[in-house]
Amino acid sequence: MLAEMGLAPLWRLRASPTPEKRAERQWIEIKQAVPACIACGLHKTRTQTVFGVGDENADWMLIGEAPGAEEDRLGEPFVGQAGKLLDNMLAAIGLERGDNVYIANVLKCRPPGNRNPGPEEVAKCTPFLKQQIALIRPKLIVAMGRFAAQTLLATDASISSLRGRVYKYEGVPLIVTYHPAYLLRNLPDKSKAWADLVFAKKTMQTL
Numbered sequence: 001m002l003a004e005m006g007l008a009p010l011w012r013l014r015a016s017p018t019p020e021k022r023a024e025r026q027w028i029e030i031k032q033a034v035p036a037c038i039a040c041g042l043h044k045t046r047t048q049t050v051f052g053v054g055d056e057n058a059d060w061m062l063i064g065e066a067p068g069a070e071e072d073r074l075g076e077p078f079v080g081q082a083g084k085l086l087d088n089m090l091a092a093i094g095l096e097r098g099d100n101v102y103i104a105n106v107l108k109c110r111p112p113g114n115r116n117p118g119p120e121e122v123a124k125c126t127p128f129l130k131q132q133i134a135l136i137r138p139k140l141i142v143a144m145g146r147f148a149a150q151t152l153l154a155t156d157a158s159i160s161s162l163r164g165r166v167y168k169y170e171g172v173p174l175i176v177t178y179h180p181a182y183l184l185r186n187l188p189d190k191s192k193a194w195a196d197l198v199f200a201k202k203t204m205q206t207l
């Protein structure tokens with residue numbers, strides 16, 4: 001009778017949330033899960049978790065290594081001088097933080113003294129990143145810095161050998177470039193990062 005009237009039974013309406021509602025619920029769950037996470041030892045030394053920030057429907061996703069001291073203090077990735085440089089780099093290719101861009105790190109908690117994250121910490125934390133990628137569904141990922149690139153591509157190759165090509169992570173095209181914090185210490189490599197971003201922009205136009 002209901003079908004004849006073009007109506008779905010009530011039980012089916014309740015049982016089948018729309019994809020948008022499902023995604024909304026998953027965002028809420030992961031945003032609650034990360035600050036409560038104690039899956040690895042980094043929870044003991046963090047000030048707070050650094051979840052990620054930006055447009056949750058972005059085409060561009062930038063992924064760095066792990067929060068530094070300022071990020072740990074403020075709860076946002078890529079802040080301070082490195083963050084300013086990143087904003088300038090984005091502006092140079094017509095992008096703006098938060099507008100069609102999402103920024104996150106492989107790890108959500110700061111390793112003490114900015115040491116490299118350990119393999120077990122990465123293994124425990126990457127499910128969060130994978131879920132963020134699955135929800136955002138970016139068209140292109142830019143891995144920023146040696147650690148992010150090596151982790152996402154499961155390689156120990158150097159950044160210089162990984163640049164200039166398109167890889168895939170979780171089915172999403174991925175390009176490698178330098179981390180802005182590295183560029184602040186190695187100014188001559190800025191021109192290489194610029195070339196990487198131009199390459200990323202050209203690649204995006206083909207996706």
Ligand code: SF4
Nearest residue numbers: 037040043108109125
């Ligand atoms: Fe959890 Fe990741 Fe923080 Fe470890 S680094 S405690 S896995 S959120």
